[in-house]
Structure formats: structure tokens, C-alpha cells
Amino acid sequence: MFKNPYKDYRVMLVLRNANRTDVRRYKLQVTALPKPVKATLEMTAPAKEVVVQEIPIVNNSDKDWHIRV
Numbered sequence: 575m576f577k578n579p580y581k582d583y584r585v586m587l588v589l590r591n592a593n594r595t596d597v598r599r600y601k602l603q604v605t606a607l608p609k610p611v612k613a614t615l616e617m618t619a620p621a622k623e624v625v626v627q628e629i630p631i632v633n634n635s636d637k638d639w640h641i642r643v
Contacts, residue, residue, distance in 0.1 A: 579608065583603070584601070584603050585602045585604075586599065586602075587600040587602050588600075
């Protein structure tokens with residue numbers, strides 16, 4: 575499964591039967607445009623008390639993330 579957009583992914587697909595009497599070759603070209611990933615993190619805390627939760631967030635992609643707090 576593609577996680578990032580990929581234009582013109584090409585592959586040669588070869589299908590054969592067990593006796594190799596029927597061989598079929600296909601050229602496959604794919605353009606992948608995956609849906610954006612959205613996530614929600616919810617926390618609850620008692621009223622008038624401070625709750626600290628450290629959550630490591632690492633962006634390993636080459637695109638900026640837009641996060642609302």
C-alpha cells in the first residue's frame with residue numbers, strides 16, 4: 575500500500591501455468607494518490623487539576639504537518 579503519492583509506478587507482470595504452456599505478460603502502470611491521514615487525540619481530566627501527558631510526535635515524512643491543539 576502506498577503511503578505517499580507516487581506517479582507512474584511501472585511493473586512487468588508475468589503469469590504462467592504449471593506446465594509453462596500458457597505465458598501471459600502484462601505491463602502495469604499505477605498512479606497512487608492516497609487519502610490524507612487524519613487522527614484525533616482526546617484526553618479527559620478532572621476539573622481544576624493539571625494533567626501532563628508527554629506524547630512524542632515525530633514527522634518522518636518530507637511534508638509539513640498541520641496540527642491544531
